[in-house]
Amino acid sequence: MPSTGSRLRVTEQDGITRISFVDRNILDDANIQQIADEILRIIDERHEPKVLISFENVDHLSSAALGRLIIINNRIKAKNGQLRLADIHKQIYEVFVITKLTNLFRICETSDQALASLA
């Protein structure tokens, strides 16, 4: 049964929105859609959004989720905002390397580094 609760943890700090995930596996199409819609809503509510997405809890990520991240990145850019990805597990980072999405996203090793680069 689809979940109706939020799939995100969202905090604000010094004008930066930090987003992390409730789910360890971001694989199911319906979940991915819900997560992307939530993030896009957050972006739409902000002027020049500075967003950090942390993958610290995430063990698995599908290619459909990568597609949504691209859409999120484009939406943030269209609003003259900035996006950082951080805390990506080694194996998921390999997915970004293989797909060359390391060329598209600003990826930081830790949330602290990402926050510093957005400040």
Added chain:
Amino acid sequence: MTGAPQPETRAFTESFVIGVGRKEEIRRTLEAVLGEVAARAYDTGACFAIRLALEEALANAIRHGSGNDPSKRVTIECRVDRNEVVISIEDEGPGFDPAAVPDPTTEENLQLPSGRGIMLMRSFMTEIAFSARGNRVRMIYRRPEAG
């Protein structure tokens, strides 16, 4: 004192035919197959690779092959032993030409929100091959030390 559980030495061979609309059953089947892999002492990297390829192949079969039509079925066949994991996934769709899928890593395609699943399956598995019609994919993960 009891030691760690011994890895399963027998091969696991099974075939599943599941309706596309039965998402929970598909998920349970996927977890069962991955459980058989884990029981044969494949390491974390191997389990990650096999899950990723299985998830991507199933998503393709459901989304593209079956057009999310709940009346269609997917067939999952697997054989898991200590040396390799062989998984075939077949849908009832018309098939496709995998060679026609554009390379998602070129500069002009990098922004495309789809088209990365097959590339990931190829990267993380030892072998993958499509049937001539393109509605069936067979993937093998071979444990590196098995040669």
